[in-house]
Amino acid sequence: MTGSRFLAVAALPLILALSACETESTLPESLGFGANPQLPPARVQRVPTVKIAPAVGWPAGVTPVAAQGLAVNAFASGLDHPRWLYELPNGDVLVAETNAPPKPEASGGGGIRGWFERRIMGKAGARAPSANRITLLRDADGDGVAETKTVFLSGLMSPFGMALIGERLFVANADAVVAVPYQTGQTRIDAAPVKIADLPAGRNHHWTKSLVASPDGSKLYVGVGSNSNVGENGLNEEVDRAAVLEIDPATGARRVFASGLRNPVGMAWNPEDGRLWVSVNERDEIGDDLVPDYMTSVTPGGFYGWPWSYYGQTVDKRVQPPSPDMVARAIKPDYALGSHTASLGLTFYTGSLTPQWRNGAIVGQHGSWNRNPPAGYKVIFVPFSGGRPSGPPQDVLTGFRNDKGEAMGRPVGVLGLRSGALLVADDVGNAIWRVTPARP
DSSP: OOHHHHHHHHHHHHHHHHHHHSOOOOSOGGGGEESSOOOOOOOOOSSOOOOOOOBOOOOTTOOOEEOTTEEEEEEEOSOSSEEEEEEOTTSOEEEEEOOOOOOOGGGTTOHHHHHHHHHHHHHTTOOSOOOOEEEEEEOTTOSSSOOEEEEEEOSOSSOOOEEEETTEEEEEOSSEEEEEEOOTTOSOOOSOOEEEEEOOOTTOSSOOEEEEEOTTSSOEEEEEOOSSSSSTTOGGGGTTOSEEEEEOTTTOOEEEEEEOOSSEEEEEEOTTTOOEEEEEOOOOSSOTTOOEEEEEEOOTTOBOOTTTEETTTEEOTTSSSOOHHHHHHOOOOSEEEEETOOEEEEEEOOOSSSGGGTTOEEEEEOOOSSOSSOOOOEEEEEOEETTEEOSOOEEEEEOOBOTTSOBSOOEEEEEEOTTSOEEEEETTTTEEEEEEEOOO
16 A cells, blocks of 8 residues: 555544535525625635535436426436537437546555545446447337437547547547548448547546537637646646637647636537537535536626636635736636535537526536535426527426435436437446426
């Protein structure tokens, strides 16, 4: 046993005891949602709150709970950590079966903190080896269950976002955007991926790289998370991180489109005003009710505060040296999604099957590991009007945790199909759930 491992084992009971002693949230969870969430005073934590929902998977015959008027069924099951979804023009669905790449000790995976983080994430179901593939699902008979499940593209490096432009499919690996040729109806691609542009990698505190194409196909947009909680690894580790990058798919040239976004994951084009929106995971270790995750429209060249401030110009005093000039530039996000909810998936619903969702946002909340009581573990809908959020969130799917507090599933990517059905990737349940209106 190494010295650091021995210290980690010896310290673990104390760490857990200190975490258990942290006071519970004193604010109703609902106050962390909306355009003006309540932001209590920051409470710097000696040890982060640890409230893990151990990953156990779904018992036979059990599914998430659909809201009144909705029904849910398994579109596909038996997958390997499905995280992200994409629909091809012919209705085939691609799912990225993926997990974090290995984190070498030399790049931040070692020491007591690294060991402790791996233990936490492993218990939460987030440390299994990555399948590194994209799988194709096809529901040819339209019964709501994919009868075809085949490996579409393999040998990738922690793939996440996908986007089709013409006859090229682009995939955002953890370290690069790559492209392969695609013809409608293909169920497998054997061509070697061609690198289009490098992406920030290395330490990979946040490894997921989401991807969307502009409506005209002239640009790609990639969400890249920070390499730290609040810059504690040095800002030289944050070059082109905590940002949305814009990439020219023809040349691979890239630039920072917007910055100060700690971990921008879900990205989608607003159907009413054409603006790009992102869902962002905010910082930790200043309390159960700070800082709310959020979704926001993205202004080209805009700065959203990380690491110096949060939710606009609320200064994070942990970040040294301070930067009043950067804080003064910080743009307040549009809509808070609750503290530590891990709001990952984001899509705007444009179908007609569930008309009450029309043009609103659907968000997959993966769920907290560091809040007491836990938050997230659900899929929610936020109504929009005129391209702006217009009301409180509404539950779509709940019931991802059992009565023991264990996680049977954790929602990630969300996708509105052209048919009008909604798909939800569940990386702990290893399933894709399909949500439709309930039959009379």
